[in-house]
Amino acid sequence: MPTPNYTALIIEDEKNITDFMLKALKSNGYRVITADSGKSGLSLISSQCPDLVLLDLGLPDIDGNDIITSVREWTSCPIIVISARTNERDKVTALDLGADDYITKPFGTPELMARIRASLRHSNRMDSNSALYIRPYKCKGLYLDFEKRMIVLDGEEIHLTQVEYKIVAFLARNSGKVMTYSAIMSNVWGPYTSDNNRILRVNMANIRRKIEKNPSQPQFIFTEVGVGYRMREDENELC
Known part of the structure; x- marks a missing residue:
């Protein structure tokens, strides 16, 4: 509440x-x-x-x-x-x-x-004075520790590339919200990156193979067709 x-x-x-x-x-x-x-x-x-x-x-x-x-x-x-x-x-x-x-x-x-x-x-x-600023993301067995840059799924550490981690961490910090392709790419590759989102889609396919039981029916990261991606909402409740 x-x-x-x-x-x-x-x-x-x-x-x-x-x-x-x-x-x-x-x-x-x-x-x-x-x-x-x-x-x-x-x-x-x-x-x-x-x-x-x-x-x-x-x-x-x-x-x-x-x-x-x-x-x-x-x-x-x-x-x-x-x-x-x-x-x-x-x-x-x-x-x-x-x-x-x-x-x-x-x-x-x-x-x-x-x-x-x-x-x-x-x-x-996003408020650095808030306890939520560094609190890990938790959802259905997926755990992301922002301080340690570590991702664990059902008790086992998931090894992501640096780019893959940056994508997942950005979506996790914005969990529950749709993030546009351009917003994700700007955050990961910088503001002057190409508008072509193919590299993002390739990385997302790799991420889903690592964290989704069925990549074609994801339970953590959802596609907003033509817009971007949305990560399932953090299970932590607002204080």
């Missing part, structure tokens, strides 16, 4: 969607504030400093992507896009601009709350 101290801002102009998310968040202990336009949403982000933003892209006054760009100039506050846009390019664009996750309408409460937990966990893990 999350702490009631978390504040979520909903920026959404469809009242039924706002009411649905408002009810779900409040029932899980969150403080919630709402805005029905981009301008009022930006004002609330700067004045209220929410812990999380749930953002619709199709707002009446400002495109949601422009809000992401503006907010990312001064804060790393988690942003989860809530949108009816299902095109892969729309998802990639929002994520590459700095959104932490992307949920397509319609969606259910369990999915919404799982994505929120993942985004808040990532936000806390």
Whole structure:
């Protein structure tokens, strides 16, 4: 159960969607504030400093992507896009601009709350003053110790190449969130790497052979077709 101290801002102009998310968040202990336009949403982000933003892209006054760009100039506050846009390019664009996750309408409460937990966990893990910053990743027998750079599966150490480890560690630090191909490649090979993701796909195939019982039906790292990869959410609960 999350702490009631978390504040979520909903920026959404469809009242039924706002009411649905408002009810779900409040029932899980969150403080919630709402805005029905981009301008009022930006004002609330700067004045209220929410812990999380749930953002619709199709707002009446400002495109949601422009809000992401503006907010990312001064804060790393988690942003989860809530949108009816299902095109892969729309998802990639929002994520590459700095959104932490992307949920397509319609969606259910369990999915919404799982994505929120993942985004808040990532936000806390990236804070070097947080205990989560160095806490190992654990999920269904897979254990990743970031300090020792060690991966163990069902009690046996898994030997990955340096590149393979960097890919898995990056996904584990962002567990539960979809990471675009470009974000992964930039983190592993640097910001000036080629846009061709073939080398990433080759490494991912090798990783899956080492950590998945059935690489064609992965249980740890999932493919978001045309977008990137998502690692199963860390089993550690937020404190």
